[in-house]
Amino acid sequence: MDRHALSVEIPRLRRYARALLGNPTAADDLVQDTLERAWTRLAQWHPDRDLRVWLFSIMHNLRVDQLRRHHLPTDTLDIHDIDLPTRATQADRLEVRDLARAVERLPLEQREVVLLAALEDMSYTDMAHTLNIPLGTVMSRLSRGREKLRLILAGQTPPTQLRVVR
Amino acid sequence: MSPHHVSESELHAYVDGELPAARRQAVEAHLAAHPHSAERVRAYAGHKQALKALFDPVLDEPLPPSLQAWTAPPATPHTANAARPWWPQWSLQRMAASVLIALVSGTGGWVLRGGGPEATPPATLATVSPLPRQAAIAHVVYSPDVRRPVEIGAEHEDQLVAWLSKRLGTAVHPPKLGAQGYELIGGRLLPGNHGPVAQFMYHDASGQRLTLYVSTEIPHNQDTGFRFAQEGPVSVFYWVDGPFGYALSAGIGKAELAQIATAVYDQLEHR
Numbered sequence: 001m002d003r004h005a006l007s008v009e010i011p012r013l014r015r016y017a018r019a020l021l022g023n024p025t026a027a028d029d030l031v032q033d034t035l036e037r038a039w040t041r042l043a044q045w046h047p048d049r050d051l052r053v054w055l056f057s058i059m060h061n062l063r064v065d066q067l068r069r070h071h072l073p074t075d076t077l078d079i080h081d082i083d084l085p086t087r088a089t090q091a092d093r094l095e096v097r098d099l100a101r102a103v104e105r106l107p108l109e110q111r112e113v114v115l116l117a118a119l120e121d122m123s124y125t126d127m128a129h130t131l132n133i134p135l136g137t138v139m140s141r142l143s144r145g146r147e148k149l150r151l152i153l154a155g156q157t158p159p160t161q162l163r164v165v166r
Numbered sequence: 167m168s169p170h171h172v173s174e175s176e177l178h179a180y181v182d183g184e185l186p187a188a189r190r191q192a193v194e195a196h197l198a199a200h201p202h203s204a205e206r207v208r209a210y211a212g213h214k215q216a217l218k219a220l221f222d223p224v225l226d227e228p229l230p231p232s233l234q235a236w237t238a239p240p241a242t243p244h245t246a247n248a249a250r251p252w253w254p255q256w257s258l259q260r261m262a263a264s265v266l267i268a269l270v271s272g273t274g275g276w277v278l279r280g281g282g283p284e285a286t287p288p289a290t291l292a293t294v295s296p297l298p299r300q301a302a303i304a305h306v307v308y309s310p311d312v313r314r315p316v317e318i319g320a321e322h323e324d325q326l327v328a329w330l331s332k333r334l335g336t337a338v339h340p341p342k343l344g345a346q347g348y349e350l351i352g353g354r355l356l357p358g359n360h361g362p363v364a365q366f367m368y369h370d371a372s373g374q375r376l377t378l379y380v381s382t383e384i385p386h387n388q389d390t391g392f393r394f395a396q397e398g399p400v401s402v403f404y405w406v407d408g409p410f411g412y413a414l415s416a417g418i419g420k421a422e423l424a425q426i427a428t429a430v431y432d433q434l435e436h437r
Contacts (some may be wrong), residue, residue: 005358007238010236010237011224012225014225014227014233016221018221019217020293027231028232029232035233036236039239099213099216099217099220100305114217115217117214117218118213118215119222123184124179124182142175142182143175143177143178143281147206150210150213153213
């Protein structure tokens with residue numbers, strides 16, 4: 001296949017990884033691992049298959065592997081998970097970075113679909129292929145994720161489940 | 167499913183353009199009859215757009231060397247065994263790249279994460295006036311709004327100018343940025359620190375929006391030259407001219423915004 005086709009997808013992989021992980025270094029490491037795997041498995045890619053969906057699914061699988069390997073959440077516990085009652089009354093809640101913070105507070109599985117829809121404008125079918133989940137699951141995660149994001153940004157605390165330390 | 171019942175998933179499918187035409191009409195009828203649902207759908211669509219605006223700047227960042235190396239296939243055949251020889255070299259590249267990224271991040275470029283050091287605007291004026299920050303917040307609040315980005319549209323520019331001039335107590339005019347590829351969408355009145363301030367919004371053919379924030383609240387004579395501040399993903403050029411503080415904000419690169427800011431400055435200067 002055209003080697004150029006793969007490299008033009010790199011900025012999009014970076015954008016999604018950055019949004020998903022928050023940390024630019026970790027995000028670029030994930031993209032790098034994705035590219036390495038993609039080049040070595042290029043023979044497995046079928047020309048009928050959307051290259052972008054294939055690349056994003058490789059990245060997703062790597063991410064799942066990472067989480068499984070470490071048995072640890074890579075999203076760090078942040079202070080905003082703790083001081084929610086005072087947070088909403090503070091005057092700084094319109095600041096730019098709040099959107100990024102709000103996204104970070106979504107559970108990973110909801111963050112994935114919310115970001116794929118927003119950044120990639122990916123169809124539900126492609127999201128299902130990328131994340132290897134049924135179409136109905138894509139839609140229910142999207143509904144829950146977007147509503148939770150809306151409540152966080154509106155300054156209302158969505159019903160929080162106590163997180164088990166994973 | 168009953169033709170009249172609209173599910174949560176359908177509201178999202180509506181936002182994402184995933185609904186068949188027949189259901190789209192049903193959803194639109196539902197939204198017309200249920201303002202709260204309509205409000206939520208507007209919020210979902212707004213957040214979708216804001217997220218894209220927030221992370222799109224990553225697309226324009228130059229690739230770090232660690233990723234540059236992967237824009238072409240590795241020289242060796244694609245088998246697991248053959249992968250060995252170039253592994254060590256690649257690890258070194260990765261380390262070097264990490265250092266580079268850390269340096270770049272440290273110098274203030276793209277700091278969005280909570281808890282980290284914040285991108286602070288240049289000290290002198292910023293400590294006196296939060297102009298660039300106010301402008302950046304106004305930019306991120308209103309520019310992603312698809313349906314109501316402005317209070318009065320450019321088609322009523324006369325009314326817009328008359329109204330804003332009256333409320334600010336002095337004549338304000340939106341500059342013409344056609345030569346820079348931007349046309350006026352309209353403007354709105356906003357609360358500043360002590361009273362009203364104005365915001366003019368423009369967009370280019372690609373839909374990229376920029377806002378010009380005009381404040382008449384500058385305390386005393388402290389004219390400045392151009393200053394630049396990076397507020398998260400938003401670039402802001404700002405300056406003070408007599409009683410006016412101006413801030414031009416957009417989610418585009420510094421160099422590109424500088425050209426437009428220069429044009430704005432020239433027009434306002436020679437009015």
